Amino acid sequence: xxxxxxxxxxxxxxxxxxxxxxxxxxxxxxxxxxxxxxxxxxxxxxxxxxxxxxxxxxxxxxxxxxxxxxxxxxxxxxxxxxxxxxxxxxxxxxxxxxxxxxxxxxxxxxxxxxxxxxxxxxxxxxxxxxxxxxxxxxxxxxxxxxxxxxxxxxxxxxxxxxxxxxxxxxxxxxxxxxxxxxxxxxxxxxxxxxxxxxxxxxxxxxxxxxxxxxxxxxxxxxxxxxxxxxxxxxxxxxxxxxxxxxxxxxxxxxxxxxxxxxxxxxxxxxxxxxxxxxxxxxxxxxxxxxxxxxxxxxxxxxxxxxxxxxxxxxxxxxxxxxxxxxxx
Amino acid sequence: xxxxxxxxxxxxxxxxxxxxxxxxxxxxxxxxxxxxxxxxxxxxxxxxxxxxxxxxxxxxxxxxxxxxxxxxxxxxxxxxxxxxxxxxxxxxxxxxxxxxxxxxxxxxxxxxxxxxxxxxxxxxxxxxxxxxxxxxxxxxxxxxxxxxxxxxxxxxxxxxxxxxxxxxxxxxxxxxxxxxxxxxxxxxxxxxxxxxxxxxxxxxxxxxxxxxxxxxxxxxxxxxxxxxxxxxxxxxxxxxxxxxxxxxxxxxxxxxxxxxxxxxxxxxxxxxxxxxxxxxxxxxxxxxxxxxxxxxxxxxxxxxxxxxxxxxxxxxxxxxxxxxxxxx
DNA sequence: AACTATAATGAAATCGATTACAACAGGGGG
DNA sequence: CCCCCTGTTGTAATCGATTTCATTATAGTT
Numbered sequence: 001x002x003x004x005x006x007x008x009x010x011x012x013x014x015x016x017x018x019x020x021x022x023x024x025x026x027x028x029x030x031x032x033x034x035x036x037x038x039x040x041x042x043x044x045x046x047x048x049x050x051x052x053x054x055x056x057x058x059x060x061x062x063x064x065x066x067x068x069x070x071x072x073x074x075x076x077x078x079x080x081x082x083x084x085x086x087x088x089x090x091x092x093x094x095x096x097x098x099x100x101x102x103x104x105x106x107x108x109x110x111x112x113x114x115x116x117x118x119x120x121x122x123x124x125x126x127x128x129x130x131x132x133x134x135x136x137x138x139x140x141x142x143x144x145x146x147x148x149x150x151x152x153x154x155x156x157x158x159x160x161x162x163x164x165x166x167x168x169x170x171x172x173x174x175x176x177x178x179x180x181x182x183x184x185x186x187x188x189x190x191x192x193x194x195x196x197x198x199x200x201x202x203x204x205x206x207x208x209x210x211x212x213x214x215x216x217x218x219x220x221x222x223x224x225x226x227x228x229x230x231x232x233x234x235x236x237x238x239x240x241x242x243x244x245x246x247x248x249x250x251x252x253x254x255x256x257x258x259x260x261x262x263x264x265x266x267x268x269x270x271x272x273x274x275x276x277x278x279x280x281x282x283x284x285x286x287x288x289x290x291x292x293x294x295x296x297x298x299x300x301x302x303x304x305x306x307x308x309x310x311x312x313x314x315x316x317x318x319x320x321x322x323x324x325x326x327x328x
Numbered sequence: 329x330x331x332x333x334x335x336x337x338x339x340x341x342x343x344x345x346x347x348x349x350x351x352x353x354x355x356x357x358x359x360x361x362x363x364x365x366x367x368x369x370x371x372x373x374x375x376x377x378x379x380x381x382x383x384x385x386x387x388x389x390x391x392x393x394x395x396x397x398x399x400x401x402x403x404x405x406x407x408x409x410x411x412x413x414x415x416x417x418x419x420x421x422x423x424x425x426x427x428x429x430x431x432x433x434x435x436x437x438x439x440x441x442x443x444x445x446x447x448x449x450x451x452x453x454x455x456x457x458x459x460x461x462x463x464x465x466x467x468x469x470x471x472x473x474x475x476x477x478x479x480x481x482x483x484x485x486x487x488x489x490x491x492x493x494x495x496x497x498x499x500x501x502x503x504x505x506x507x508x509x510x511x512x513x514x515x516x517x518x519x520x521x522x523x524x525x526x527x528x529x530x531x532x533x534x535x536x537x538x539x540x541x542x543x544x545x546x547x548x549x550x551x552x553x554x555x556x557x558x559x560x561x562x563x564x565x566x567x568x569x570x571x572x573x574x575x576x577x578x579x580x581x582x583x584x585x586x587x588x589x590x591x592x593x594x595x596x597x598x599x600x601x602x603x604x605x606x607x608x609x610x611x612x613x614x615x616x617x618x619x620x621x622x623x624x625x626x627x628x629x630x631x632x633x634x635x636x637x638x639x640x641x642x643x644x645x646x647x648x649x650x651x652x653x654x655x656x
Numbered sequence: 657a658a659c660t661a662t663a664a665t666g667a668a669a670t671c672g673a674t675t676a677c678a679a680c681a682g683g684g685g686g
Numbered sequence: 687c688c689c690c691c692t693g694t695t696g697t698a699a700t701c702g703a704t705t706t707c708a709t710t711a712t713a714g715t716t
Contacts, residue, residue: 002672013696018674025693048385048440049672051376052701059419067405073396080395080422084429089441091387092420094408101412112376113417218605244601251605273572277546277579279607330702341666346704353663377702380671 001043010037021045051112059089060300061114063105065097065121069216070244070272071289072120075142078293079118086301088115099123106131106139116300118142118293123183138303140296144186145315150303152296152316156186156269159285159320160194163239163267166283167328168202172237172265175199176210176228178221178249179241187216191241191269210235214245221248229256236264237328243268243275246282250327265328271321281325288318329371338365349373379440387417388628389442391433393425393449397544398572398600399617400448403470406621407446414629416443427451434459434467444628446470446621451511466631468624472514473643478631480624480644484514484597487613487648488522491567491595494611495656496530500565500593503527504538504556506549506577507569515544519569519597538563542573549576557584564592565656571596571603574610578655593656599649609653616646 007014010033019026020034037043051057062079064072076092083090091114095101102123109117117139122128124146132139132149141151167175177195182188192211199209210232214220221240228235229252238253240246246268250260258264260280268275271286295316335342338361347354348362365371379385390407392400404420411418419442423429430451437445445467450456452474460467460477469479495503505523510516520539527537538560542548549568556563557580566581568574574596578588586592588608596603599614623644 015696027694044439046440046672048376048379052380053674068401073401077395077422080420089419091417092408111372112374218601247602247605254607273546274575274602277575279582343666355664374702381704
């Protein structure tokens, strides 16, 4: 079903049908005939041809390091919600943590496959930075804060700072921080800095704060906590970079026969759905992932629409909320 | 950068460059010159124009009822893995449980936006069934078994049947089944039937099996379990349609002061990552979601490639594995 | 040498929509 | 009555790749 067939069925030119669809001057009479013909045929304009002519893709690309993650899937959820409103499709690109793929996707998506990009958990290697600098379509980075690029990110530093303060206020002095690699600017470096700053500000020396690095899994949280309890049996508090790590750490504490929160306080970050069903319910710093996705998408559409007035590059700092439960 | 510019730079015709890219007879000499020109310019053929001419989209559509779900995200992970190998992009469509959207996406994606569809958690309303019957592109349904369509699905019935048997073998007689709505053929109807069959086959009457319906959340599992314990204080076993429900149920049992597994046995379905970190670790029927996604994608590509020889419509039944932990 | 099959090549048509342009009609102002 | 402006309309060019077709060159066969 092409525009010409619809046109001849309605007894008008193809241009008239196009005007009907895209808004152009047209008599009410023809308008009616075209409406009829379209309803009758169920005609939908070919998006490839339309794209070919106008150059406007109604898709955006979302690049993620993995999909099976509470945080990532919530952000993606927010992005899809806004895109649906706008009639845009979402192209989901899973790099599986592979930097080369990240770079490849960035360059490939520009080639008429996406009107803009949302990138999460970007690993800012020189190659990726280069790809972004040369990027022909607008993009927004989520979850991490790079001065040079538009991004939507969390207040990772203060979230952990606040959590740590709470644990210290409970009288804990021998505290462990289970973090993730500094390669991850936000969940790694920023959160760790928050933990250290809080400790130091409260008179706990940086050296006496126990720091262990984990991957993003509960299993690695379990292993790290086991190690901490082995090497520092007097540990009485633990703050985890993510709730998933906290789940593992909590199991290790249980295995060691220690009580939470009597013997050891524990806290996480993220407000995962299972936090309130843990035993005891986990104190956490809630992050607004869904909002993050929505904000990033809205920002991207502003850039795509050019509503930006070439205005200042935007950096959106999201808030966090301490959810105090019984684990500290 | 168009094919003509590259061509003139290499001193050949546009057709020659196209032949270079798509395979056609071409002298080694021109081949070399074109290789040069492409490297120099970084030319990438315009996918819109290519699509326009050939009609071959290198995208597939994935329609999901929600994204924030362990099962869904793992399946999607499997799909993206196969698509990446094949150089296809994945268009992720989140219907958020809205049936109209499901139908709309199915019809919209056919319009040159996808070479095929993978649909999960389809709600087979007449409208959706109609949309599928008229679908111009191949599609595969995951997680549910419809005779009339190609699908990849789990052995939901036997998974729960086996779990239930284990609980009964532990000597439990007053058992509750926390399920989900029958609207969901697989997780709802099939699993419930498995629970009932097992009970009946073991001499427990259908009437004495306690059945409560939940949504897919831990909170609803908590509420349902609370209700069960209130109305049937002698309950000594509970099987849940999903691990998430089990997490909620387990918390309700704890709240009620009952011990697991001494007083009550509990089991779930899905093998969520947090199962082994629960207290006690949760016995579950592991489902192979990643494999499900991969199989569905492979099946779809067979259909797209036409390797099917118009062969029989395929129905893939996945296996399950009982993971026995300490909760029963 | 004559002939045929095969490879190499470019010009031009094509996919289906949008849009610049030209043509024309009708209305209002002088 | 003429001019100009605005609104309606269709024709044809266009986007950038692929592919058909016709042509020429080359090799292989009698």
